[in-house]
Amino acid sequence: MSLTGVPLLLLATLITLILGGAVVRLWPRLRVIPRIAAVLLLEAALVLSAGLAVNRHEEFYPSWRALAGDTGTAVHQERVRAGGLDDRVAGTFTWRPSGWASWHLVGPPTVALPADYRSRPGVAFPVLLSSVPSRTPEAVTVSVEPTGRTTPQDLQALAAALRRDLRVTAAGWAVDVGPLSGSLVTLGTPGASPSDLPPPLTAPLTLPSAAPVRTASAGLPPAHTLGATDTPPTARAGMPS
Amino acid sequence: MSTLLSSGGLLIAAVLLAAGWDRVRRLGRSALVLLAVISLLATVYVQVNRVSGAFPQSDVPELSSRGGEGSQLLTVTVHGGQSGLSLPMYVYLPAAYPDGDRFPVIEALHGYPGTPKTWLGKLHVQSYLDREIAAGRMAPAVVLFPTQTPRPLLDTECTNLRDGAQTETFLTVDVPAFARDHYRIRTDRAGWGLTGYSAGAFCATNLLLRHPTRYAAAASLAGYAEPGIDIGDGSQNTTNNPVWRLRHLPRPPVALWLGWAADDKESAGDSHRLTAFARAPISLTTAVIARGGHSSAVWRQLEAPAFDWLSAHLARPLP
Numbered sequence: 001m002s003l004t005g006v007p008l009l010l011l012a013t014l015i016t017l018i019l020g021g022a023v024v025r026l027w028p029r030l031r032v033i034p035r036i037a038a039v040l041l042l043e044a045a046l047v048l049s050a051g052l053a054v055n056r057h058e059e060f061y062p063s064w065r066a067l068a069g070d071t072g073t074a075v076h077q078e079r080v081r082a083g084g085l086d087d088r089v090a091g092t093f094t095w096r097p098s099g100w101a102s103w104h105l106v107g108p109p110t111v112a113l114p115a116d117y118r119s120r121p122g123v124a125f126p127v128l129l130s131s132v133p134s135r136t137p138e139a140v141t142v143s144v145e146p147t148g149r150t151t152p153q154d155l156q157a158l159a160a161a162l163r164r165d166l167r168v169t170a171a172g173w174a175v176d177v178g179p180l181s182g183s184l185v186t187l188g189t190p191g192a193s194p195s196d197l198p199p200p201l202t203a204p205l206t207l208p209s210a211a212p213v214r215t216a217s218a219g220l221p222p223a224h225t226l227g228a229t230d231t232p233p234t235a236r237a238g239m240p241s
Numbered sequence: 242m243s244t245l246l247s248s249g250g251l252l253i254a255a256v257l258l259a260a261g262w263d264r265v266r267r268l269g270r271s272a273l274v275l276l277a278v279i280s281l282l283a284t285v286y287v288q289v290n291r292v293s294g295a296f297p298q299s300d301v302p303e304l305s306s307r308g309g310e311g312s313q314l315l316t317v318t319v320h321g322g323q324s325g326l327s328l329p330m331y332v333y334l335p336a337a338y339p340d341g342d343r344f345p346v347i348e349a350l351h352g353y354p355g356t357p358k359t360w361l362g363k364l365h366v367q368s369y370l371d372r373e374i375a376a377g378r379m380a381p382a383v384v385l386f387p388t389q390t391p392r393p394l395l396d397t398e399c400t401n402l403r404d405g406a407q408t409e410t411f412l413t414v415d416v417p418a419f420a421r422d423h424y425r426i427r428t429d430r431a432g433w434g435l436t437g438y439s440a441g442a443f444c445a446t447n448l449l450l451r452h453p454t455r456y457a458a459a460a461s462l463a464g465y466a467e468p469g470i471d472i473g474d475g476s477q478n479t480t481n482n483p484v485w486r487l488r489h490l491p492r493p494p495v496a497l498w499l500g501w502a503a504d505d506k507e508s509a510g511d512s513h514r515l516t517a518f519a520r521a522p523i524s525l526t527t528a529v530i531a532r533g534g535h536s537s538a539v540w541r542q543l544e545a546p547a548f549d550w551l552s553a554h555l556a557r558p559l560p
Contacts, residue, residue, distance in 0.1 A: 032256075032259045032260050035258070035262070036259045039255040039277060040252075043251070043281050046281070047281070050285075058535075059507070059535065061534045062504040062505070062506070062534045063532060063534070065532055066534040066536065066538070067534075069538040070532065070538075071502065071531065071533040071538055072532045073529075073530035073531045073542065075545060075546055077378075123377075138557070171524055172496070172524075172553065172554055185494040185521075185522040186521050186524065189431065189457075195556065195557065196429070196556045197556065197557060198557060199380040199552075199558070201380065201549070201553055202377035202378045204379075204546060204553060205549050206528065206546050206550075207500065207528035207530055207543065207546050208528070209526070209527045209528055210512075210513070
């Protein structure tokens with residue numbers, strides 16, 4: 001019988017009414033102890049009926065299993081996906097993924113890895129994508145030299161390739177590539193400095209996600225992150241609040 | 242304590258009714274019945290209050306407990322200069338706090354009716370935070386648990402009520418100012434996040450969308466898409482309505498995590514609506530558990546993943 005259904009509520013109400021009638025009727029003939037038991041029983045039935053009615057209205061516990069605290073879903077630790085180049089690279093290297101030539105850069109990007117990149121295989125590292133030579137010990141630093149023909153789409157393609165080749169976070173990067181930064185807000189905060197990056201963390205605990213309403217384009221990896229890239233980003237200024 | 246008292250009263254009233262009935266006349270009998278009814282109502286009130294946490298049992302207890310991992314939990318009162326509200330707040334300081342870093346901050350809001358005490362009690366937040374930080378899934382952070390209901394049964398939904406409580410100002414100006422004055426924390430947007438359950442989850446979403454220059458990320462545990470109260474200026478349908486904001490205003494570049502139980506109809510429906518409109522540049526993550534309704538079992542399941550996610554979207558502790 002459903003916890004929030006009418007039948008259970010009717011049953012509880014009926015029991016309460018019958019109990020009430022019986023208590024009133026039998027009262028003169030009962031001794032003290034049975035009277036106490038009868039009063040307490042009637043009070044319990046009243047509270048139960050009222051509780052069922054309130055729960056039916058508010059839906060705090062939609063089912064018996066919910067009432068028992070059974071949530072039916074286990075939290076699990078997300079796996080960090082190994083990067084394709086994890087075993088082959090260390091320190092600083094020139095990165096020539098397939099397709100880099102079409103990104104309209106002056107030359108192939110230079111990638112600098114944190115010193116503990118290989119010793120912490122369970123960690124996804126944040127990324128500093130920068131056009132000014134810089135390096136931070138706790139993030140994967142990607143130095144690029146864009147040209148006038150480099151488009152935001154080129155750098156999104158670079159981001160997708162980077163996520164494939166190295167153990168990096170999907171988004172929340174520090175992006176400092178001149179005027180192009182403003183068009184890459186789905187990757188991270190424009191103009192953020194390395195100290196604004198999230199720390200390199202062990203894979204988080206996660207729960208199953210809802211069926212995606214919009215599927216992300218350009219191979220944004222974790223399926224539960226819906227930061228879509230195909231909508232033109234809007235200006236961030238002038239937010240009334 | 243009050244549980245013991247009220248159940249004792251219930252029992253005594255029942256005994257008096259049973260034993261005294263034959264010794265008194267009509268007036269006395271009426272008094273006995275009345276006593277039984279009052280004792281029943283009192284017992285129900287105490288238990289409902291215990292479950293919902295609507296009315297604090299006492300004034301905020303002087304609480305300064307050390308968690309198993311060396312974290313600290315403080316009790317403070319924030320005297321809001323801007324809002325004029327003075328409300329109690331709990332503060333979680335991570336075990337690494339004495340190291341001298343400036344830590345990112347998470348404001349964790351409670352539901353309605355309720356108090357921040359639910360976070361510490363039913364939701365065991367201190368041990369969850371200790372565990373996530375110790376496991377390296379979350380960076381050490383200062384977590385604030387402010388009060389969002391100036392009076393126990395005043396539902397503000399963390400807004401500035403017209404001609405009423407200025408809770409939004411309290412939470413977004415006074416609480417941050419207090420934290421800046423008293424703790425070693427990051428003061429920049431990148432280092433500030435929000436979370437909350439139920440009404441507090443609505444608060445987190447709404448305040449994030451309204452103050453994207455103060456907060457970078459928010460995690461909503463079984464929240465709603467609209468405040469469900471009359472704010473007094475109609476803004477519950479517009480600027481204090483996240484769905485309206487997402488549809489009609491430029492979307493801010495913020496990160497939002499929405500979690501809910503599939504059988505929690507209202508929250509599930511509202512979360513789906515928010516999901517549909519929270520497009521780029523908002524980075525959206527969703528998490529769904531199978532069942533549990535609108536209950537603390539659900540928030541308990543959601544809180545560790547929510548804190549992990551928040552930490553991955555907030556700036557690191559600053560040496």
